[in-house]
């Protein structure tokens with residue numbers, strides 16, 4: 001078995017065990033392989049080893065890798081500039097990094113122009129650290145209240161990037177976002193559905209899964225540092 005295959009196997013075992021320890025042990029979970037530090041051959045190997053979902057934090061790389069592997073599902077997970085919305089909308093199956101109102105408007109306009117509805121997760125800055133991207137916690141309610149007017153945008157859940165220290169220090173951040181996720185289920189307009197909770201990276205995915213995540217975004221633990 002190659003390193004990558006062995007890493008994928010180990011991550012899957014750890015994911016399954018963490019989900020089994022959680023309050024909803026039967027829920028399905030997606031593993032996104034974050035390929036921002038690796039090239040096409042590693043993506044190819046990962047697809048052959050059975051990974052299906054991949055994430056990039058830059059639109060240029062997303063476009064390049066999606067073109068090479070259009071059969072895989074590509075996720076935009078990094079900060080998205082409004083001038084890159086067209087490509088992101090075209091190439092990403094899901095945008096995880098919707099973090100501000102003017103970006104929501106730009107995505108919606110793009111959806112109108114393309115005659116399609118675009119799916120995104122609302123990225124929330126739970127810890128309130130100034131260095132972290134994401135909508136401030138206190139603005140989430142207003143955002144979800146207003147987004148009903150953006151008819152070509154579907155909000156399918158929430159995403160966060162936790163502060164990078166100890167995963168146990170981060171646990172309350174995951175717990176808080178799961179609470180907000182549950183509280184907003186079935187509460188809003190028809191274009192707001194709480195289906196996906198994207199939280200957990202190499203250093204903290206088990207804690208995130210114990211707290212209710214159903215999408216983990218994993219780079220180093222799969223592809224090495």
Ligand SMILES: *Cc1c(COP(=O)(O)O)cnc(C)c1O
Pocket residue numbers: 034036057077078161201202203217218219220221
């Ligand atoms: C790089 C990145 C990841 C993966 O981080 P690892 O620590 O390598 O697992 C996950 N999410 C986002 C938004 C990233 O930029």
